Amino acid sequence: MNLATLIILYACVGTGCAVVALVRGRASWSSGGDAGLLLLFWPLYGPFVIVRDREPDGRGAGDLQLAETLRLARRTPLAEILPDEAAIVRLSARVIEVSQNVSEIDRLLNDKAMSELAAEERQRELEAAGNARAAHIVSLRREQIARLRALRGRLLHELNEINELLAQLRVQAELIRLSGAPGHDSRELVSEIVFRVEGLSAVTDVLPDPSVSEERGGRGIDGL
Amino acid sequence: MPQSSVLTISDELLRNRGAFVARIESGEATALTAKTLLITILLSGAIFGGVVGANRGGLQILYAAIKIPFVVLITAALVTPVFSTVRIAIDGKTDLRRDTLLILASLALGSLVLVALSPVVLLCMKLEMSYHNLALVTVFCCAIGGLAGVGVFLRGLKAREGTGKGWVFVAVAAAFLVVGAQASWTLRPYLLRPRTPDVVFVRALEGSFIESVETSLNSARGRYTRDYAPLPADVGPLRTRLSEPQTLGEARP
Structure with a gap:
């Protein structure tokens, strides 16, 4: 697996997290770019936005x-x-x-x-x-x-x-x-x-x- | 997000770390705190990166401003699972959110200290310090920022219930050292060697991080392992060479 593949996989997971957060109303682009932060830093920000749903x-x-x-x-x-x-x-x-x-x-x-x-x-x-x-x-x-x-x-x-x-x-x-x-x-x-x-x-x-x-x-x- | 909240949380991290850590450990710190810490790291890292990149100027300012926050956040993303896993292994329980916040708070304070030390780097540039000495000054600033971050981490660890905190600290510190060093090494250059003809976003891998530190120390003392370093005029042949893996100590006729 090369760097490009890793970046694509990372971006896919980030996009998924952002979409889930937007669909569930956990994040919005207007509220300080929650979805944007999720997209880029989902390993760090995800637990605060996604896990809360459980x-x-x-x-x-x-x-x-x-x-x-x-x-x-x-x-x-x-x-x-x-x-x-x-x-x-x-x-x-x-x-x-x-x-x-x-x-x-x-x-x-x-x-x-x-x-x-x-x-x-x-x-x-x-x-x-x-x-x-x-x-x-x-x-x-x-x-x-x-x-x-x-x-x-x-x-x-x-x-x-x-x-x-x-x-x-x-x-x-x-x-x-x-x-x-x-x-x-x-x-x-x-x-x-x-x-x-x-x-x-x-x-x-x-x-x-x-x-x-x-x-x-x-x-x-x-x-x- | 209200500007005041971001500033207030950052202010508390700087002035009242005990209360800040207590807020994390009591579970009161939430998504807003995480977001603030992430933004603090991004902005502070970008400022320090921009200052470091100013040694070369031009595009290097932008590149370094992008890369330094990413190095910090990549390290956080890789070390946090280590922290949680070690806590589960030693203590049998953990809380991913609190772990993430503690790691982010440590790195955010370290990043803020780096911003505070930026004038030192600028002063060294103004005094036309040599590249190698400037590299050492930058490393020294990062070490001070790192120590400030360790202080927050230790405070948070002490505030937690459970046993084996010493082992947790040793494991996390080792992970930080290895991951942080390798992440920064992989995304270099930040200062850029004066004789490098072109500004590059990421340089090809050459040797390891430890070897590089040794070489920088030797170069600062005037001990060079190469007979010749390329000049900006050597752009043509160098472009070909830079795309290939290089070995330290390789003589360039």
Whole structure:
């Protein structure tokens, strides 16, 4: 294979990546030449534009497979302590929903309008220009973006922990299959997983209420 | 992409590397950061390449401005999979996006340092430094840029969870050295020898990178291995020779 063939192959893969990104709406020529960058530097830029598509089904980020793991464990002596099929479906749907929320937040945070750095820069510009009122509005926007980022962090943290517990359950299930009846720690592990999944909704509850923040923001603007 | 974002991210890379690396490691850095780092490398490399190419002037400025960013990005594209693979082999897990961002951040900072050192190269040209000494100054600038990049890489590696970080660093540094040296060697010339009659985009392969460094060091000390170097007037015969593989130390009568 000579250099010309390599360049042609490279360009073909790059073109493919750019087309996929354009078709899926991940890139556009107008938004800073994403497609152009993909075409030229797909080995480096591809993971940020193409791979993101794997996340919405909840398996891209953490390879989270709750239903599969629990069903696998039901074929072992652990079955007696596992939730029934309806509960597995419900728990799995909850995990997938939260994974999709994380992907949605990622998509939002990738938006130019949601850039914390851009907002910070804008706030500095407005402050330098002496426009305190507009600068305050931008600071409120920054707060909202920070809340979104914090929510993403907490959800991801919870999902990662659930993922690790599932990995542990898989190992424990195999051990029990080969060694005998489940012990007390297995029951605790299953309870912990169910508790964590059902408690996912609480993650969003502990964050400050957006309406409170908006109200605070409203007062702040009025008070200027 | 808003100009301010690009500048803000670059500013953070220069002034607050701890926060920048933390942003990468926490997964907060996204496509915009990757894009900014790529553009930073492209622009910075092009500026430094243009300065280096100015030694010859004319078309060489454009050629060097195109080639230097590509050398950096080819190196990044080949070293990133090595980084991820070594992490999987040693630690059992990796994240391609974070790995790519860390490599790009290291190279972007190195490229920015090169831009900062461009006036040094220009000053040496103004002082009419010899070609070989200028080549060494250029290599020295690249070494300083490389060390700055290593600093960012080490900071990012330290911030990560996992074991065997020392081995990961050794493996990635070795890959950088080999791939970077060979990529830059393959796409040379950047400065262009003063007696080279024509400006060429890429020169034919001659010897290895290590041999070239040794030859440059000897030439800088006044020790030449050739009896004769071609003059620009020798354009005809040279054109034929340049298209053929050459061996260092070959005497040209």
